[in-house]
Amino acid sequence: MTALSALIRRDIRIALRVGGGALIGVLFFLTVVVLMPFAVGPDLALLSRLGPAILWLGALLASLLTLDRLFMADHEDGSLDLITMSQTPLELACAAKALAHWLAAGLPLIVATPVLGLLLNLDMVATSAVALTLLAGTPALTFTGMIGAALAVTLHRGGLLMAVLVLPLSIPVLIFGVAASQAVIVGPMTFGAPFSILCALSLVSLVVGPFAAAASLRHGLD
Amino acid sequence: MSDLKRGEMQLSGRGVTCVRGGREVFAGLDFAAVAGEAVAVVGRNGSGKTSLLRLIAGLLVPAGGRIALEGGDTELTLPEQCHYLGHRDALKPALSVAENLTFWADFLGGERLDAAKSLAAVGLDHATHLPAGFLSAGQRRRLSLARLLTVRRPVWLLDEPTNALDVAGQDMFGGLMREHLARGGLIIAATHAPLGIESRELRIGGAA
Numbered sequence: 001m002t003a004l005s006a007l008i009r010r011d012i013r014i015a016l017r018v019g020g021g022a023l024i025g026v027l028f029f030l031t032v033v034v035l036m037p038f039a040v041g042p043d044l045a046l047l048s049r050l051g052p053a054i055l056w057l058g059a060l061l062a063s064l065l066t067l068d069r070l071f072m073a074d075h076e077d078g079s080l081d082l083i084t085m086s087q088t089p090l091e092l093a094c095a096a097k098a099l100a101h102w103l104a105a106g107l108p109l110i111v112a113t114p115v116l117g118l119l120l121n122l123d124m125v126a127t128s129a130v131a132l133t134l135l136a137g138t139p140a141l142t143f144t145g146m147i148g149a150a151l152a153v154t155l156h157r158g159g160l161l162m163a164v165l166v167l168p169l170s171i172p173v174l175i176f177g178v179a180a181s182q183a184v185i186v187g188p189m190t191f192g193a194p195f196s197i198l199c200a201l202s203l204v205s206l207v208v209g210p211f212a213a214a215a216s217l218r219h220g221l222d
Numbered sequence: 223m224s225d226l227k228r229g230e231m232q233l234s235g236r237g238v239t240c241v242r243g244g245r246e247v248f249a250g251l252d253f254a255a256v257a258g259e260a261v262a263v264v265g266r267n268g269s270g271k272t273s274l275l276r277l278i279a280g281l282l283v284p285a286g287g288r289i290a291l292e293g294g295d296t297e298l299t300l301p302e303q304c305h306y307l308g309h310r311d312a313l314k315p316a317l318s319v320a321e322n323l324t325f326w327a328d329f330l331g332g333e334r335l336d337a338a339k340s341l342a343a344v345g346l347d348h349a350t351h352l353p354a355g356f357l358s359a360g361q362r363r364r365l366s367l368a369r370l371l372t373v374r375r376p377v378w379l380l381d382e383p384t385n386a387l388d389v390a391g392q393d394m395f396g397g398l399m400r401e402h403l404a405r406g407g408l409i410i411a412a413t414h415a416p417l418g419i420e421s422r423e424l425r426i427g428g429a430a
Contacts, residue, residue, distance in 0.1 A: 002328050003329045003331055006328035010317070010321075010329075013316075013321070014314055014317065017316040018316070076310070077311065077312055078309075078312040081306060081310075081312070082326070084280070084281060084301075085281065086329060086330055087298065087302050087330075087332075088329070221283065
């Protein structure tokens, strides 16, 4: 356990220091959402209808933006070699890295959501619904994105490939995340059904993600 | 797992074959090293010195043959008993010298020496709070060496260990290696320059 908590603490510390990736995601999220009302125009009803979709898209793109560095940095400086050699199973190390990434880069997106909801004319209930779905759904984005990040290391190709690989896996998360938020705002669906599926997607990715990423890293040993 | 008894432990490879990118780097390589012994792997560039170290470290899969450590800790696999010091130094520029070292000590676990003591041993105790990004190449190497001291492991796999070290640094490193061997450790080093300690030569890929 010390090994994993040490890894989590190190990754969070690096992400929060100058040059770390944590703030980049939030700033990107902020930019996308702030620009949207100017692009859509002053139609308040339209804005609040599009609101959840815009917030979800922003969060999805922001997490894709920061995920490609998840293993790349450790691969480039040789840390990944030592992590592979250590007693800690690579699956657990991958899970710890993803958790650290989510805490440093995913959680700030959720914290920023209530502020950005104001810009999109979302009321209190709608904003909390979006924040709640993001809280349940962003772990799925991180843990499936991790698979793409591991493959990107293996194949020696950067971020673009990762985005293409991860995109199909993130689509269900996006669909059910937006559906659950829309259910609260306009109905007529119940909130529970899409939200449960969203939680299920997160749980599945929590299990599958670390194994797939570790298998990919092992296969790509070089 | 305190001090290992001299001669108890043996690292050996039988008929090890390495294929990288479809090209055979070396084939049928036999080697052995016993506790308290340093082996200097020599050979021209591209003869597979680094590949051999990575095979022992479990970072490459051998295309043939087998590598085994006898008399080590039976609970642990070979890579878990190895320190690998490669060209890439596994340091994070954003973290301080002390943070880098304590992270690896916490992550690698096992028997450990106080981080401050090993930093003093490699002559970096004046820079503990400096971010690793500000270190020179030689200082980065010294910090990597401190990792080998902090976390105690019997097998050291060193790839060009004296690179970037100044004369005083090479002397210091020679002393550290001698100490490690005296404690019953084992060193396999890929090198072009003299290692600075008594060592047995393992030549791969014909004459240099």
